[in-house]
Amino acid sequence: MTDSSSATVSVHGLTKRYGTSTVLDHVSLAVAPGEIRALLGGNGAGKSTLIKILSGVVRADSGWVEVGGEPTVIATPRDASAAGIATLHQELAIVPGLSVAENVLLGRPTPHRLGRVRWGMVNGRAKELFALLGQDIDVRQDAARLSPVAKTMTAIARALSLDARLLILDEPTASLTDQETSQLFTAVRNLAASGVGVLYVSHRLDEIVSLCGTYSVLRNGQLVAEGAMAETSPDALITAMAGRSFDALFPPRASLPAGEPRLVARGLHGKVVRDGEIDLLTGEIVGIAGLAGSGRSELLRLVAGAQRRHRGSVTVDGRPLQRGSIPQAQAAGVALVPQERRADGLVPDSIERNVNLTRLRALSWGGAAVARRRSSAHARENADRLDVVRQSLRQQVLTLSGGNQQKILLAKFLALDPSVLLLDEPTRGVDVGTKAEIYSLLRSLAEAGTAVCVVSSELSELIGLCDRIVVLQDGTKVADLAAAGLSEEALLNACYGRIPVVAEPRS
Amino acid sequence: MHRLRPILGPLALGFLLLLFGSLYPDRFLTRTNILVNIFGQVAFVAIVASVQTIVMVVGDFDLSVSGLAALSTVMCATILNTATIDGTPKQAGSVFFAVLLGLVVGLLGGMLNGILVSYLGVLAFIATLGMTVVYSNLARYRVEGKPVYGLVQNNFVAAAQGKTFGVPNPVFVAVGVAAAVWFLLDQTPLGRRMYAVGGNPDASRYSGLNVPRVRFTAFALCGVGVAIAGILQAASNATANSTAPDPWMLQSIAGVFLGMAMFRNGRPNLPGTILGVLLLRTLDNGLNYTSINDYLQSVISGAAIVIAVLPPALSRLREHR
Numbered sequence: 001m002t003d004s005s006s007a008t009v010s011v012h013g014l015t016k017r018y019g020t021s022t023v024l025d026h027v028s029l030a031v032a033p034g035e036i037r038a039l040l041g042g043n044g045a046g047k048s049t050l051i052k053i054l055s056g057v058v059r060a061d062s063g064w065v066e067v068g069g070e071p072t073v074i075a076t077p078r079d080a081s082a083a084g085i086a087t088l089h090q091e092l093a094i095v096p097g098l099s100v101a102e103n104v105l106l107g108r109p110t111p112h113r114l115g116r117v118r119w120g121m122v123n124g125r126a127k128e129l130f131a132l133l134g135q136d137i138d139v140r141q142d143a144a145r146l147s148p149v150a151k152t153m154t155a156i157a158r159a160l161s162l163d164a165r166l167l168i169l170d171e172p173t174a175s176l177t178d179q180e181t182s183q184l185f186t187a188v189r190n191l192a193a194s195g196v197g198v199l200y201v202s203h204r205l206d207e208i209v210s211l212c213g214t215y216s217v218l219r220n221g222q223l224v225a226e227g228a229m230a231e232t233s234p235d236a237l238i239t240a241m242a243g244r245s246f247d248a249l250f251p252p253r254a255s256l257p258a259g260e261p262r263l264v265a266r267g268l269h270g271k272v273v274r275d276g277e278i279d280l281l282t283g284e285i286v287g288i289a290g291l292a293g294s295g296r297s298e299l300l301r302l303v304a305g306a307q308r309r310h311r312g313s314v315t316v317d318g319r320p321l322q323r324g325s326i327p328q329a330q331a332a333g334v335a336l337v338p339q340e341r342r343a344d345g346l347v348p349d350s351i352e353r354n355v356n357l358t359r360l361r362a363l364s365w366g367g368a369a370v371a372r373r374r375s376s377a378h379a380r381e382n383a384d385r386l387d388v389v390r391q392s393l394r395q396q397v398l399t400l401s402g403g404n405q406q407k408i409l410l411a412k413f414l415a416l417d418p419s420v421l422l423l424d425e426p427t428r429g430v431d432v433g434t435k436a437e438i439y440s441l442l443r444s445l446a447e448a449g450t451a452v453c454v455v456s457s458e459l460s461e462l463i464g465l466c467d468r469i470v471v472l473q474d475g476t477k478v479a480d481l482a483a484a485g486l487s488e489e490a491l492l493n494a495c496y497g498r499i500p501v502v503a504e505p506r507s
Numbered sequence: 508m509h510r511l512r513p514i515l516g517p518l519a520l521g522f523l524l525l526l527f528g529s530l531y532p533d534r535f536l537t538r539t540n541i542l543v544n545i546f547g548q549v550a551f552v553a554i555v556a557s558v559q560t561i562v563m564v565v566g567d568f569d570l571s572v573s574g575l576a577a578l579s580t581v582m583c584a585t586i587l588n589t590a591t592i593d594g595t596p597k598q599a600g601s602v603f604f605a606v607l608l609g610l611v612v613g614l615l616g617g618m619l620n621g622i623l624v625s626y627l628g629v630l631a632f633i634a635t636l637g638m639t640v641v642y643s644n645l646a647r648y649r650v651e652g653k654p655v656y657g658l659v660q661n662n663f664v665a666a667a668q669g670k671t672f673g674v675p676n677p678v679f680v681a682v683g684v685a686a687a688v689w690f691l692l693d694q695t696p697l698g699r700r701m702y703a704v705g706g707n708p709d710a711s712r713y714s715g716l717n718v719p720r721v722r723f724t725a726f727a728l729c730g731v732g733v734a735i736a737g738i739l740q741a742a743s744n745a746t747a748n749s750t751a752p753d754p755w756m757l758q759s760i761a762g763v764f765l766g767m768a769m770f771r772n773g774r775p776n777l778p779g780t781i782l783g784v785l786l787l788r789t790l791d792n793g794l795n796y797t798s799i800n801d802y803l804q805s806v807i808s809g810a811a812i813v814i815a816v817l818p819p820a821l822s823r824l825r826e827h828r
Contacts, residue, residue, distance in 0.1 A: 306713065330715045338713045345713070347706035357703055357714045360696035369694050412714065 007068030008032045009054075009085060009166040009197055014063035016049050016221075023049045025221040026063070031166055031197035036188065038208040038229070039201045041218035042241055042403075042431030047201055050218070051168055054199075055087040056080035067165065086159030087168040094151050096144030101126035103143045104157045129157040132194055133187035149180030153187060160191070167191065168199045171429065173207060177292030178457070185211050203429055204458070205234045217241055242432040249436045250464035251443040253484060258284035258467065262451040263334065263420045265303050268312035272298040274475040276312065280420055280451035285442060287466035287483065288455045291495050295475035296455045297339060300422050304336035305329035316420060330358070335418035337409060339425045339455075342398075345409040351400075352379035352393040355411050382411040387437065403434030410438070420451045427461065439465050459488045473497050516769040516782040519815070520789060527793035534796055538673065547675035549788040551740045554681050555755045556762035556784045557688040558732025563763050563775040564692060565725040566705035567624060567631035572759055574642030575616040575730055576737030576752035581646045581655060583609030583738050584747030589657040592650055602661045609738045610731055616642055617730015621723035639756070646749040655747040667742030677739050684732060689777040691728075701725060702774065761787060761812045768816050787812070 010030035016023050024046045031037050041047045052058035054065065056077040064071050067083050074080050080087070095103055104126040111121040126139040135153050137146075143154060152172055159167055169188070173181045188211065192198055200212055208215070209229060217225040217240040225240040238249070259282035268276035272295040280286055290296045301307040303314055308324035315321065316332045326336070335358075338344035346354055356375050361367050363375045379393050386407040390400065397408050406426070413421070423442075427435045442465065446452045456462050462469050463486050471479040471494040479494045493499075527535040534540060555572050562569045585592075586600035586608060616638070623634040658664055669676050692698040703711045704721045712718050736755070741747035765786060766779020790811055794804040 326712065327715045327717065336713065338710075343707075344709045347703045347710050349702060349706055353699060353702070357699070357711070357716070360699050364696045367696055369690075370696060370699065416715075 007084070007165050008066075009068075009083075010066045011050070011054070012064055012066065014050065014053060014060045016046075016053065016058065016060050023221050024053075024060070027218065027221070027223050028063075029216045029223065029226065031199050033165070033195045033197055034192050035214060036192050036198040036200055036212045038212035038215040039199055039218070040208065040215060040237060040241055042433050045218040045241070045431070046221040047218055048170075049221075051087060051170060051199075051201065054080065054085055054166075054168060056085075081162050084163055084165035085168070086162055086164040086166070088152070088155050088159060088170065088172060094143050094146070094154060096142065098143055099140050100137060100143050100146065100150075100154055101139035103154050104129060104139070105161055106158060108161055125161070126157065129160050132160060132190060133157060134190040135187060147180065149176050149183055152176070152184055156187065156191070160196075164196055166197045166199060168201070170201045171203070172200075173202065173204065179292070181207065203431070205237060206458070206460075208237075209234055219243065238432060242436070247464070249432065249439060251440040254283060254285075254443075254446060254467050256283060258282065259449070263303065263314065263316050265314045266312060268299070268302050268314070269310045270298060270302045270307055270312075272475045273302055276302065276472075276475065277477055278303065278453070278470060280453050282419075282449045282451050283446055284468060285446050285452040285454060285466045287462035287469040288453065288472060289459065289462050289469050289491055289495055290472035292457070293474075294472040294495070296457075296472055297424050298475070299472065300336060300424055300453065300455050303329075304334055304422050306336055306338075330416055330418075333416075333419035335413040335416045335421055337413050337421070337423045337426060339428070341402075341405055341409050341429075345412075346397050346405060348398055349396065350394045351383060351388065351390055351397055351408060352376060354397050354408050355379040355382050355415060358412050358416050378415065382415050383408070385414070386411050386441065401431075403430045406430050406434065406438070410441070414445075418450065420453070421445060422453045422455075424455045425457065426454060427456070427458075435461075459491050463488065463491060471495055515818075516765070516779065516786065520782065520786055523786070523789045523793060527789075527796065531793075531796045535793060540792070542674050542678075545785075545788055545792050546678045548792070549784055550675070550677040550681035551736045552755060552758045552762065552784050552788070553781060554684045554736040554739070555733050555752075556759040556780045557681075557685045557777060558729040559759040560763050560766070560775050560777055560780045561688060561692065561701065561725045561732075562631075562729045563760075563767075564698075564701045564705050565722045566708070567722065567725070568760065569620065569635050569726065569729050570632065570756055570760075571616070571620055571635040571639035571642055572729070572733045573752045573754075573756045574639035574644075574646070575613060575620075576733040576755060577646040577749040578616065578642040578649075579609040579612040579734035580737035580741045580747050580752070581650050581749055582612045583734075584655040584658055584741055585649060587658050587661065587663055588655050588747075589659075592653060592655075599657075599661060602663050605663075606738060610734045613730040613732075613734025613737075614727060615730070617727040617733075618723070620730065621726030624726060625719040625722035643749065643753075650747075650749055652749070654749075655741075656745070658741065658745050658747065664742050664745045667739055668745070675743070677743055680735070680739055684735060685777060685781055688732075692777055697721070697724070705774070758784065758787060764816050765812070768818065786815075 008030055012028050014024050014027045027050060039047055049058060053060050056074045056079050059075060065074050066072060072083050074083060101123045105122055111118045123139050130137050133153055133156060137150055137153065146154065172184060176184060188198055200208065202208055212229050214228055215226060215237065216223060217237065219241060261279050262282050263280040265276065265278045276299045278299065288296045288299065298307060302309045305321065305325045305328060313320055316334060319332065321332055322328045347357065352375065356363055356379055359378065363378055364370050376393060383390065383393065388404050388407045397405055427438055442452050454466060463483050466483045469481045469483050469491065470477055471481065478497055479499050481494065559569055559572060583605045586605035587602065589599050590596050620635055620638055623629045624631045667676060671679065692701065700716050700721045703716060704718050708718050737752050740751060762783035763775050763780050765783030767773050767775050769782060770776050770779040787808060790808050794807060
């Protein structure tokens, strides 16, 4: 069905200014039928503006879009679908209560005869579209019960039902496990093989390298590099995005050996985690690695009191922590920076109110009234410490870029002055420049005596940042490795339970 | 539109005053009408809407305000009356004890709502909808569905019917409650917690806030507030009528919604709420002077509520597109 309509979608000299800042500066790129092109760039590089122009949400100041060589005006989202451009956002619009097939054909007229829906046709069409993606999903089930990856597939199938020529995927793997991601990639490849062009936006380099055939890199609104994926390397891509090399992202490791044990957890049992244990020492950054579902985040949450443990003990400086109480853990100096910054991290309010949220009592007159001047000073101090780019402290956090939102989240928990800092995917959806800033911040905290623990699904990040990496499998610790000199391959093997012989487990 | 928002409420109020003022200059724009009929009558709803704002800030609704106001009012009134329900004369009880009992009933009812919603996880919508039936019918059971007269003893009525500088005394109570709620929401750490919990409960939990306790507190305070409003209205009418608070549920929620439409990124806020209930009352009062049929007057004020919340609803729609 898509073969007849396949065509190259290209943009020419797109420029967009907001006030005095130019967010897109004469950008040109093209996606041919069957091509999977990666769109790379840090936050503020202009990726989202380009996507918004292509999907008809924003209009360019100058430049034009061509579909199959014909200049095409895209002024509204409706124009974009008419031109065959479908955009899949991070938040998928799945209607719970409707069947999968109904969700797929949501934008199309429902086939009916004499006022009755022809279910056979609805289900048949949906099945065809899933077949194109190489998927076998029961299209009659309630869409709400689908797994995250199946929801993504459903949204892609819906885009297909609109005869898409270009499919734009914006961070589609953000909520997917590793296995689901590979399923998604198979589907995307099938789709490209049928003649649809794909523009793929992601911060995860390893994914991009394995999926995409070509790439375009934006920096400060300009196209700074493009070419075939086979002729480049992740290091070169990062250099293009950030203007600096990959190894330079990470600060040097600890110069001194780790100090006293600060937090000790033993025999933890909870959701997923079985017999979990961890030691966090002062001055050290510990990484937690493992496949999706291995209990990485759950271990962190059990330790921080964000989840109830059934059994086991956690002590901080020798004093036991009560179970399942975040306030008590915070009082003992343990802070957990949660994973999903929008869902679990930020409240829809100003920078000041977000940063001060963990310290409300201290920033008041005996708990009775907010101490205005102290509150502003506290927020300013903490926002400055992390170099949050902002208009004012009253700016709404949700209007900030992803990197700056992450900094606000960090600032909120650093304001607790924790002696144990736990971070769950601290650089997810964050641009390269901010990543480097976060890494060096964590290192300087460790040097100052904080015990730091990082959960990450990016192996290169764990190896580059940490001193020591604890590997979990099925909720249990299977290895404890020194990070220096560890290869990604060895770490991945450890995640699958094959312990490398080169690295010596700690005593 | 966004820049206009903060002055939208005063603008609408000014328009109403101008409209009715030019139509009925002799009757509408009089000192008595403004102070007694508008301010004096809005006082009770303003109190309820103020405490409703607290509950809506934490992200819930309290649909039980009418029922709980009725229950706390009749509990108070049946101590103060000079005759029992079946007409036997009796000694009126002490005002202090009666009012205290009414407030305690309000507090307990609010706490019960809070336990249901924040500790037992019942949706606020259905929990408070169910409880309003429980509270209002307990009230009717207590008074056998009849109004409680004879509250004139012990200066109970005199204070509420009195005026200071021409302003009915309940207005001062309303201003006091509104000021207290404003201070709570805007100036105290608890208020900050309430806005945080309403904005994102998960983020609040991870930040170390006791989310259930914050929501519970909002409901408990709301209970006390509606008791104040109910008792005050009974005093100023010299009658406790278990159906008198019935319109408060809709009016208070509409007031908060109007306020959300006017100020601060669409979050509930006290100044907006007060302006909202004032707008609704001015419209109703102005319509009273027209020759429009009573039912049609209600149609107009109901439609006005919906139309007033249209602009923010539309701008939300645009954001989603």
